[in-house]
Amino acid sequence: MTRQNVYLAQPSYKSSNSVSFPAAIGALAAYAWSLPEIEAAYLLKGVVFLREPIEGLVASLEAPRVFGFSCYMWNIEYNKALARRVKQAYPDCLVLFGGPQVPEGPELLAQCPFIDVLIHGEGELAFAAVLRAHAEGLPLGGIAGLSFRREGDIVTVPAEPVCKIDFPSPVTSGFFDRLIREHPDLEFTPLVESSRGCPNHCAYCSWGGRETGMRLFPLERVYGDLEWLCAHHAEYVGFADSNFGLFPRDEKIADKLLELHAATGYPKKFQVSYAKDSGDRVFRITEKLNAAGLCKGVTLSFQTMSPEAQKNIGRSNMDIEHYKYLLQKYGAAGIVTYSELILGLPGETEQSFVNGIEQLLEYGQHTQMMVHLCEWLPLSPMGEKAYLDRYRVEYIRIPLNQPHANLNEADEIPEYSRVVVSTYSMTREEWKRSALFGMCVLCFHHLGLLQLAALYLYFEKGVKYVDFYGALLAYLLGKGNSVFNRIEAQFEGMLTRGEGAVIYDPRFGKVSWTFEEYAFLSAVYEKDAFYREMDGFLSRYIPDDAFRRELIAYQSFIVKEIGRPYITFSGSYDWRPYFRSLQRNHAAALEKRPVRYAVTDETVCESWPEYARKIVWYGRRGGKNLYADEIKEINADE
């Protein structure tokens, strides 16, 4: 019997020559083709993981009988366009849509006549069951987690929780080998799943679905994936886990990774989301990984500091004293921490958002912070109409909010993000002001352009951080032609014309930038002029000209730029230990004595696009844009 051809698609954008490993269709294929009846009836003929031109792709298909599409917010429109053409060319091909961008109900099926079946929730069992039924010409009625057409109606059979996840791995089952073999020119960024699900059910997130609890993959499977990836010299390994470090065995997994790293030198980069409570185990794991250069930092999560918003999103924050303790503990161990806020959560007001930033800064979060714009996701609790109505959540559709996307890759099929811009507690105008303020703090404090000045003013003169950055933002907006005027116009464009949330600038290469990164890059590009101007602004806080200029000179000295493998600084105050202490949130005395510092920059970049990519894009989380421990004191005559 000839086997029927199956195609699977999980298209991603390419970033130079690297592309995400299509883990979802890999998982489906690894399980389905481990079953003898599916192996006998079907051939996995093709895998689509890039946004290829559709006509050429359709022309290359060979008698497709089943075509499965894995849908995320970054590929659903492409998937629809491809599925439409597949159905036109091959009306008998069974078209399946699954993944986190497929809503729970049947509406997608009603909107898209070219889709035959929606598969809701985790797909291994349902996908295999559909293939089996299709091979035998049986009805789909008994399979959980499907929406399909029957006699003019659409039938939905709700998904059932998948409790046991001893599925074979796409990494070791041959799926990954095939991709690498067929595409030697590409670098896949692999993904390992050690667990599934998430214990938190935050309203804005759809991680792990709504009802499923945490489940663990067998340890041997996880070890097998790691061994395979290190043996194949994977530069990067990412974990799909939501709370790594929650389970005692995670320490063993980290030890295994370190053991393989020591033996093979791979991976060179490792990425995972650590457990939110960040207990001792997470600290032990990250300390070891950090020593091997495999820890990109630990999130000390907040999302919002507003108790009302926390209640509305079903989340409670860690105790503040514990947060301060963790900041100190991780800081002392040299492990980068970063905190995240999400703008646009119901219950947040402009004032509570600004207060939240002040709180985090006062507690000592001077390393990294992110302000994310809240995005509406269909399978999240916020995805439900009742939630939107209850909290008067309003979102707009904008081009995919994807920083660092390659301009050349923009194809004709736009994808979209849905950004929350007002709620019962925040108007659109307040949202815009809050967003601008957030970008200002990220650019000047966390990317560090004026961080030292802000720390000095807070510790020595009691100037609140938000007052300082508020005045700075007002000053920049008052100019009429500053980068922040451009960013403000872009927020306005988002609100009124559905424009995007990223900026392209050929000076910094062909990829897009977040607003705060763009503002940072623009300032460093004209660093001397920028700090000359800031001298004028800061004179209202620090009237002593000589002192202020020296502080600004030291501030400028610690911000990396391009093409300076060796730099020196001479001054009459010992700034280095003083600011290292303030950055760790400890007051210190500034000693007046002649000093001379030097930095030998091992990461020096020769061009702005290289700087933008290596220092700002890849390096931001680790604070690579600022010199810290590299600053050494040297003799006056050196």
Ligand code: B12
């Ligand atoms: C790895 C990951 C990434 C990676 C790689 C993404 C990529 N291009 O592949 C990186 C770090 C780049 C990333 C980035 C982002 N991500 Co992400 N990411 C994940 C993560 C952690 C794992 C995804 C994964 O592959 N899991 C393993 C597979 C096996 O599980 P799965 O995806 O759930 O697939 C199962 C089912 O959905 C179903 N299924 C899936 N497809 C299909 C198809 C068929 C035919 C069938 C039958 C079934 C089926 O069966 C699968 C097996 O059970 C998830 C969270 C999570 N754990 O789910 C978020 C998640 C996918 N990301 C999410 C988001 C929002 C983002 C960002 C937009 C975040 C941001 N604001 O920057 C960016 C944008 C990415 C982009 N533009 O490319 C959302 C997606 C929501 C949505 N509706 O699309 C998720 C679900 C997290 C969340 N907060 O809810 N992400």
